[in-house]
Amino acid sequence: MGNKCFFSFSLVRDNEAEMMEKIAKDVLGLLNATPSRDFDGMVGLEAHLREMMSLLQLDNEDEAMIVGICGPAGIGKTTIARALQSRLSHRFQLTCFVDNLRGSYHSSFDEYGLRLRLQEQFLSKVLNQNGMRISHLGAVRERLCDMKVLIILDDVNNLKQLEALADETTWFGPGSRIVVTTENKEILRQHGITCTYEVGFPSREEALEILCRYAFRQSYPHDGFQELAKSVTWLCGDLPLGLRVVGSSLRGKKEEEWEEVMRRLETVLDRDIEDVLRVSYDSLDENEQILFLHIAVFFNYKDGDLVEAMFIDGDLDVKSGLKILVNRSLISIDHFPESIVMHKLLQHMARQAIHKQEPWKRQILMDAHEICDVLETESGSRSVTGISFDTSTISDAVYISKNAFKRMRNLQFLSIYETRSDRDVIVHVHEEMDFPHRLRLLHWEAYPGKYLPCTFRPEYLVELNLRENMLEKLWEGAQALANLKKMDLNWSVYLKELPDLSNATKLERLTVSGCQSLVELPSCIGKLHKLEELKMDLCNKLQVVPTLLNLASLAKVDLFGCRKLRRIPDFSRNIRQLLVSRIA
Structure with a gap:
């Protein structure tokens, strides 16, 4: 005889409602008796679910709650929400996953009409009744206020979506839980959602396992692929979306094919990954996009105050812009030391966004061959605000003419560097070349001249980085x-003297490590009252530094390897780190 289920109850009128609720729960429990295995084996998922279960406070059935899940695109917010629904659906009378919310608040309807339409679509899905029509905005409360529901609102990107679908917890029955996923933390704050889980990146070990699950269908690499798998994991920046997409594309491929994919990953972003990451960028206004692109190219891992100083005379509100980028999970702020951090794949997406711009609109030049042409033919334009020139991506010598920058009157950020040490590209600079007068960032590794041009004017410079030069x-x-706030002259092995820095009253960091021809530091350094860090290690000819460096701001000094130094100067008691060894 087949399995049967019997319900017995006393027909007592006063207990009828309570009994019916119990019967409903029992039936729902039986219907959901077979647990889902859809999410078994997902790396790191159980830890996320434990955090969410703690926030959801499921034992509290006296009231409804709204809980947020936030984090960058591709981090796994939707997966966590779907796994929650799968695991908890049997505990609720109704459960519904509402996806495709992004962009749902853009239409030809007025605001009232938009809310009405959103509520119609929402109730149709929750109650499983296609084509529902409602006549007023109280319909959600009317239909759901007595029901214990689990609702997932996925990929919310507009506060008005929440106001239309879950404006108050009283719209839903006691014990209900509403889970909202979003990349924008500010939306959660504006809606008064205080219980929020911010999804972090997996550990390097977990990231490797995620890649292997998709590339090898097991939790570890095949023999001979260990180092390749680690390298690909690093190139994906531990982002689960990237690991899944790239891992799937590598399944069944040979070692040389892995190496080809790795070379491509260094410069080109997979289309599927780009499409997901690009959505948040496209939602920014024009000034926020400009700030995002400049951070991606010039200011990743830089201090926020330094970036604010870079744009101090422009139209960008950097402080507000940084806050928006943080809230939308496009950057994060590290605090030890304090710096702006943008994910590797978001940087790739930014570069591709620049590449797709119309050439005449492009503010940042990054293509090495285009830059060579502009510098050699003096064909730059006023629209250019930044140049990022990786000389190791070209094979021929570079010739920078006298007036190379003349037409680029708004150029503020100039970065010339090489990412590969196996290339030896020669850069020729005209001895009378004019630098742009409004430069705020000058980063030029291996500058080829013995002197900067006599017309060089650093009055707008915030950062000067001329390491490993001639x-x-x-x-x-x-x-x-x-x-000027930061000056880096590391390994300027021919540099015989530092210039007069007495006017650098905002200078915070001065590094001259490895300047092996430097004999003396100018006395004016002892009067730089905002100087926080002074690095002069491995200056093996350095003999004289100011005898009094009693600067209240100075926290770090490195004199390691200054073997000919005659005397250690007097320092302030505020100093936190002093490295001294091998002195005369």
């Missing part, structure tokens, strides 16, 4: 340096 001297006399 310079013997920077400039003569005192220059206007009122904006």
Whole structure:
């Protein structure tokens, strides 16, 4: 005889409602008796679910709650929400996963009409009744206020979506739970959602396992693929979406094919990954997009105050813009040390966004061959605000003419560097070349001249980075340096003296490590009252530094390997780190 289920109850009128609720729960429990195995084996999922179960407080059945899940695109918010629904659906009278919410608040309807339409679609899905029509905005409360429901609102990107679908917890019955996933933390705050789970990146070990699950259908690499798998995991920046897409594309491929994919990953983003990441970028306004692109190219891992100083005379509200980028999970802020951090794949997406711009609109030049042509033919334009030139991506010598930058009057950020040490590209600079006068960032590795041009004016510079150059001297006399905050001259092995820095009253960091021809630091350094870090390690000819460096701001000093130094200067008691060894 087949399995049967019997319900017995006393027909007592006063207990009728209670009994019916119990019967409903029992039936729902039986219907959902077979647990889902859809999410078995997902790496790291159980830890996420434990955090969510704690926030959901399922034992509290006296009231409804709204809980948020936030994090960057591709981190796994939707997967966590779907797994929650699968695991908890048997505990609720109704459960519904509402997806495709992004962009649902853009239409030709007025605001009232939009809310009405959203509620119709929402109730149709929750109650499983196609084509529902409602006549007023109280319909959600009317239909659901006595029901214990589990609702997932996925990929919310507009506060009005929440106001239309879950404006108050009283719209739903006691014990109900509404889970909202979003990339924008500000939306959760604006809606008063205080219980929020921010999804973090997997550990490097978990990330490797995610890749292997898709590439090898097991939790570890095949023999001979260990190092390749680790490298691909690193190139994906531990982002679950990237690991899944790239891992799937590598399934069954040979080692040389893995190597080809790795070379491509260094410069090109997979279309499926780009489509997901690009959505958040496209939702930014024009100024926020400009800030995002500049961070991606020039200011990743830079201090936020430094970035604000870079744009101080422009139209960008950097402080507000950074807050928006953080809230939308496009950047994060590290605090030790404090710096802006953008994910590797978001940087790739930003570069591709720049590449797709119309050439005449492009503010940032990144293509090495285009840059060579612009610098050699003096064909730049006023629209250009930044140049990021990786010289290791070209094979021929580069010739920078005298007036290469003349037409780029708004150029503020110039970065010339090489990412590959196996290339030896020669950069020729005209000895009378004019730098742009409004430069705020000058980053030029291996600058080829003995001196900067006599017309060089650093009055707008915020950061000067000329490491590993051929310079013997920077400039003569005192220059206007009122904006300079950071100066990096590491391994300027021919540099014989530092310039007069007495006007660099905002200078916070000065590094001259490995300047092996440097004999003396100018006394003006002892008067830089905002200097926080001074690095002069491995300056093996350095003999004289100011005897008094009693600067209240100075926290870190490195004199390691200054073997000819005659005397250690007097330091402030505020200093936190002092490295000294091998001195005379």
